[in-house]
Amino acid sequence: MSTFSSLGVPEGLVAVLAERGITTPFPIQAATLPDALAGRDVLGRGRTGSGKTLAFSLPLVARLAGATARPAPGRPRALVLAPTRELASQISATLEPLAHAAGLRTTTIFGGVSQHRQEVALRAGVDVVVACPGRLEDLIGQGHVSLREVQITVLDEADHMADLGFLPAVRRLLGATPAGGQRLLFSATLDRGVDVLVSRYLVRPVTHAVDPEASQVTTMTHHLLTVPDAAAKGELVEHLASGESRSLLFTRTKHQARKLARRLTSRGIPAVDLHGNLSQGARERNLTAFASGQVRVMVATDIAARGIHVDGVELVVHVDPPAEHKAYLHRSGRTARAGSGGDVVTLVLPEQTADVRTLTRQARIDARPRPASAGDPAVDRLVGPPAPR
16 A cells, blocks of 8 residues: 555655644545656546545645745745635645645635735745635736746646636636646546646646546435425424534525524524625634534535535535536535545425436436435434434
C-alpha cells in the first residue's frame, strides 16, 4: 500500500498530515500525486468526497516551498479556483496548515463579504490565492491582483463551474496565467464545456479517473419511499430528521428550505438552512453549526449541494426529488464520503412517480419504490436511535 512518503510528498508535509490523523492516501491521491509533484498537468476525475483537495494541495505547496523571496504585492504564485464560497473556505482550511508549515502565505477571495480585507492581504503579498471567479475578476479589474506570476493553477469541481455558468470567467482567468505554468483540473464529468477547457489549457495532461461520479459507492444505500399526500410526507420528513445521526435534507426552493428548517426547529429538532438567499456570514455560521455537531439537521437547496463537504453525514433525504439525475448524484454524494456508509432516501408523491422512475434509471440507481409512513419499522431502522428533545 502506498504512503504519502513513497508517493514523493516531503516529510515536513507528511508530518502535518500525521498530526491530523491522515496517514493513508485515498485512491485519487495515490493516483495523481506522483505526476502533480513532478510538475505535469493533471486531469483528475473523481466524485466529491474522494480526497481531491489534498490531491492538489500537497503538490502545490511542495512545489512552491523553498522560495527565499517574499511574494510581491498582488502577484500570487499559485491560484486555486472553486465554484462556491463554501468550497473555497473548505479548500483553504485544508491548504493553510500545509502552507504554514512550508512558510507560504495564503488568502481566500470570494464575494458576499467586504473586499477590504482581501485587498489588504493581496497588498501584503501572498503565495496562494483560493478564489471564486467573480470576485477575483473584480479585483483584477481594479488593479489589486495580477496573475502574471502564477506558476500553478488548480481548477476544482470544473463541472460545477459549468453548472453555475462560470466557464467564460474561468477561461479569462486561465488565459491571464502564464502559458507555461502547471495546471491541475479536477472534475466529476467532462461535459458542458469542461472538455474544451482541458483541450485548450492543459498541455499533454495525465488523466487519472478514480471513483467517477456516475458510479455508486457500495456503502451508499438508496431508498424510494412513496407517500400518499403532502401531510403524510410532512410527518415522514419529521420522523426521518428525528434521529441522533447527522442528516441532510434537500428541497427544491430556498423558501421551502427556510420553512422546513424553522418547522423542524419548532418541533424540537434543531435545524439550519443553507441556500443562496443567506448572507455569507449566515451561511458560514450554519455550515459550522452542522459540521461541528451543534445541530444534527441541515436543510439545503441544489445550489448549495456541492458546497457541503462534511464527513459523517449518515442520511440524505430528497424531500423534493431533484429535476435531473446529476443533481441527484451531487446531493447524494454528501453521504458515504471517503468510504464511509450512508443512506439516501427519496420521498415520492403519486404525481412524481414517473419522473422519479426516469431519474433513478438515468442515475443507474437500483431501488424499488415502497410505501412508507412515520410508524414504519423499516423507516425506524433508517432513523436509528432518536435524539433527545
